[in-house]
Amino acid sequence: MTDHNDVLLRVEALEAVYGGAVQALSGVDLTVRRAEIVALVGANGAGKTTLLRAISNLLPATRGQVTAGRITYDGRDVGRTRTDALVRAGLVGVLEGRHCFRALTVEENLIAGGLGRGSGRADLRADLEQVYALFPRLTQKRRLPAGLVSGGEQQMVAIGRALMGRPRLLVLDEPSMGLSPKVTAEIYRVLADLNRRQGLTLLIAEQSVTLALRHAHRSVVLENGRSVLEGGAETLRSRDDIKQYYLGPRAGAPAPERQPA
Numbered sequence: 001m002t003d004h005n006d007v008l009l010r011v012e013a014l015e016a017v018y019g020g021a022v023q024a025l026s027g028v029d030l031t032v033r034r035a036e037i038v039a040l041v042g043a044n045g046a047g048k049t050t051l052l053r054a055i056s057n058l059l060p061a062t063r064g065q066v067t068a069g070r071i072t073y074d075g076r077d078v079g080r081t082r083t084d085a086l087v088r089a090g091l092v093g094v095l096e097g098r099h100c101f102r103a104l105t106v107e108e109n110l111i112a113g114g115l116g117r118g119s120g121r122a123d124l125r126a127d128l129e130q131v132y133a134l135f136p137r138l139t140q141k142r143r144l145p146a147g148l149v150s151g152g153e154q155q156m157v158a159i160g161r162a163l164m165g166r167p168r169l170l171v172l173d174e175p176s177m178g179l180s181p182k183v184t185a186e187i188y189r190v191l192a193d194l195n196r197r198q199g200l201t202l203l204i205a206e207q208s209v210t211l212a213l214r215h216a217h218r219s220v221v222l223e224n225g226r227s228v229l230e231g232g233a234e235t236l237r238s239r240d241d242i243k244q245y246y247l248g249p250r251a252g253a254p255a256p257e258r259q260p261a
């Protein structure tokens, strides 16, 4: 049984359309407990990005809208809550690729993530130093325009900027997209550390099911806009259809189910 106080985010029977016509979500249920890492997996077009946009209330910016269902964050219905208010409540997203303000320096990008909280200079400086400690290579790049640093570093800037908002739930859309395995591993190591040490809750859309199973406590599979399966690594690996479709021939290797911090 789920203790309701444990639940940070709940999505129930969510439906969403684009342009009043394209049905992108047609029944998604999802629960994210505090201090849990939940991965959202599914093929191209399954609805992962749409679900994350809906949770962050960013669908209207892409001509989309939620047409049915409910999103509850920290016990509150947030279906109509503006994105900036969600951020202030600790629900922070890194969506739409690794969006950076390209003309601003790396450091200015990071600071921008902390401004909405209304904290003072000393707090901002302390948070900034924490981000540099997590991603040391950003320290050397702090004075460079973000548009000039590598794709991996831009992803670190985007995540760092989100962390400056002191999130309780960090929502990430495909953090590994287009990155080398080494940089991907570095980013996931930082995310896993934040989860373990600080109890940061993570909801991550991840096209690589292998990565999802390695890092998440639980994964939710989306197919054609519906949530069709959820479980830990063992549950997903035990399903022949998941193995064949997403994992390929080397899917048999055992991996322990992770427990939340």
Ligand SMILES: Nc1ncnc2c1ncn2[C@@H]1O[C@H](COP(=O)(O)OP(=O)(O)OP(=O)(O)O)[C@@H](O)[C@H]1O
Pocket: 018, 019, 022, 023, 024, 042, 043, 044, 045, 046, 047, 048, 049, 050, 051, 062, 063, 207
């Ligand atoms: N702005 C948009 N306007 C119209 N249709 C859209 C828009 N964004 C997504 N869609 C459609 O909504 C459906 C779900 O797409 P979505 O991007 O959420 O899937 P996804 O699982 O994130 O896919 P991918 O892994 O390729 O990013 C698809 O049919 C897609 O073509």
